[in-house]
Amino acid sequence: MIETEIFRALADPTRHAIFRKLAAGAMNASALRQGMAISQPAMSQHLAVLRRARLVREERQGRFVNYRIDPDGLALVARWLAKYRDYWPARIDALKTVLEDMD
Amino acid sequence: MIETEIFRALADPTRHAIFRKLAAGAMNASALRQGMAISQPAMSQHLAVLRRARLVREERQGRFVNYRIDPDGLALVARWLAKYRDYWPARIDALKTVLEDMD
DNA sequence: CCAATACATAAGTACATACTTATATGATTC
DNA sequence: GAATCATATAAGTATGTACTTATGTATTGG
Numbered sequence: 001m002i003e004t005e006i007f008r009a010l011a012d013p014t015r016h017a018i019f020r021k022l023a024a025g026a027m028n029a030s031a032l033r034q035g036m037a038i039s040q041p042a043m044s045q046h047l048a049v050l051r052r053a054r055l056v057r058e059e060r061q062g063r064f065v066n067y068r069i070d071p072d073g074l075a076l077v078a079r080w081l082a083k084y085r086d087y088w089p090a091r092i093d094a095l096k097t098v099l100e101d102m103d
Numbered sequence: 104m105i106e107t108e109i110f111r112a113l114a115d116p117t118r119h120a121i122f123r124k125l126a127a128g129a130m131n132a133s134a135l136r137q138g139m140a141i142s143q144p145a146m147s148q149h150l151a152v153l154r155r156a157r158l159v160r161e162e163r164q165g166r167f168v169n170y171r172i173d174p175d176g177l178a179l180v181a182r183w184l185a186k187y188r189d190y191w192p193a194r195i196d197a198l199k200t201v202l203e204d205m206d
Numbered sequence: 207c208c209a210a211t212a213c214a215t216a217a218g219t220a221c222a223t224a225c226t227t228a229t230a231t232g233a234t235t236c
Numbered sequence: 237g238a239a240t241c242a243t244a245t246a247a248g249t250a251t252g253t254a255c256t257t258a259t260g261t262a263t264t265g266g
Contacts, residue, residue: 003113003119004114004116004119007110007119008110008114010107011110012107012253013104013107014254016104023186023187028212028213029212029213029214030211030213039255039256039257040213040214041213041214041215041216041255041256041258044213045214045215045254045255047213048214048215060213062212062263063211063213063263063264064211064213065212071190071191074190074191075191078184081177081180081181084172086126087126087172087177088178088181089175089178132242132243132244133241141225142226143244144228144244144246145224145225163232163233165233166234166240166243167241167242168243168244
C-alpha cells in the first residue's frame with residue numbers, strides 16, 4: 001500500500017527534514033545537503049525513498065537533479081485523512097481555514 | 104516530535120490494520136485480535152505504540168480495556184497537512200467535500 | 207576524449223524494531 | 237482468597253533500515 005510507504009518515508013526525522021526543506025523551495029540534492037550533516041549517498045538514498053512514496057519528484061537539469069514536492073503524496077495523505085472524518089475533532093481549525101480559502 | 108511518532112506508528116502494516124479496525128468501531132484488545140493472526144503480547148505492544156502516537160485511547164472496563172480512535176492524532180495529521188497547502192493539487196476532492204459538510 | 211562534477215548504486219555494519227516465550231499485574235467469579 | 241481471565245511487561249532473537257566506504261553512471265567543459 002502506497003500510504004504505508006508515505007508514512008514510512010515521513011517517519012524518519014532526516015527524511016522529514018528533507019521534505020520540509022523542499023517545501024520551502026525546490027532545489028538539487030547538493031543544495032539540500034547544505035547544513036544537514038549528511039553524506040551524499042545517504043541523501044541520495046533518502047530521496048529515493050521519498051520519490052517512491054510520491055512525496056517528491058526529480059527533474060534532471062544537466063548534471064544536477066532538481067527535487068520538488070510531489071503533490072500526489074500530499075493528496076494521498078489527504079484522502080487517507082478523509083476516510084476518518086467521523087473521528088475528527090469538531091474543530092480542525094488550521095485545515096478548515098485553509099480549505100475555505102481554497103474556494 | 105509527535106508527528107514523527109504518528110507517522111512511525113502508521114508505517115507498520117499491522118498497526119495500520121489495527122487502526123482501521125478501530126475506526127470501524129471501538130473494541131477491546133481481544134476482539135481486535137480476532138482474525139488477525141497476531142499474538143496477545145504483539146497486539147498489546149502495537150496498541151502501546153498507537154497510544155503514544157495519540158492515535159488511539161484506552162479505557163479500562165473491568166477486566167477488559169476498550170480501545171477507540173483518538174481524534175488528537177488525526178488532528179495532528181491534519182495540521183501537518185495544512186502546513187503544505189501551497190503544494191496541494193487544485194482538487195483534493197474528498198477532503199474538500201468533507202470539510203464543507205463540517206459547517 | 208579526458209578530467210571534473212553531480213548523483214546513484216553496491217556492499218557491509220550497527221542499531222532499531224517487530225516478533226517470540228515467559229512472567230507479572232489487574233480484575234472478576236466462585 | 238484461589239482460580240481464571242484480560243492485558244501488560246520483560247527479555248531474547250531475527251529481520252529491517254539508516255548509515256558508512258567504495259564504485260558506477262551521467263553530464264559538462266577543456
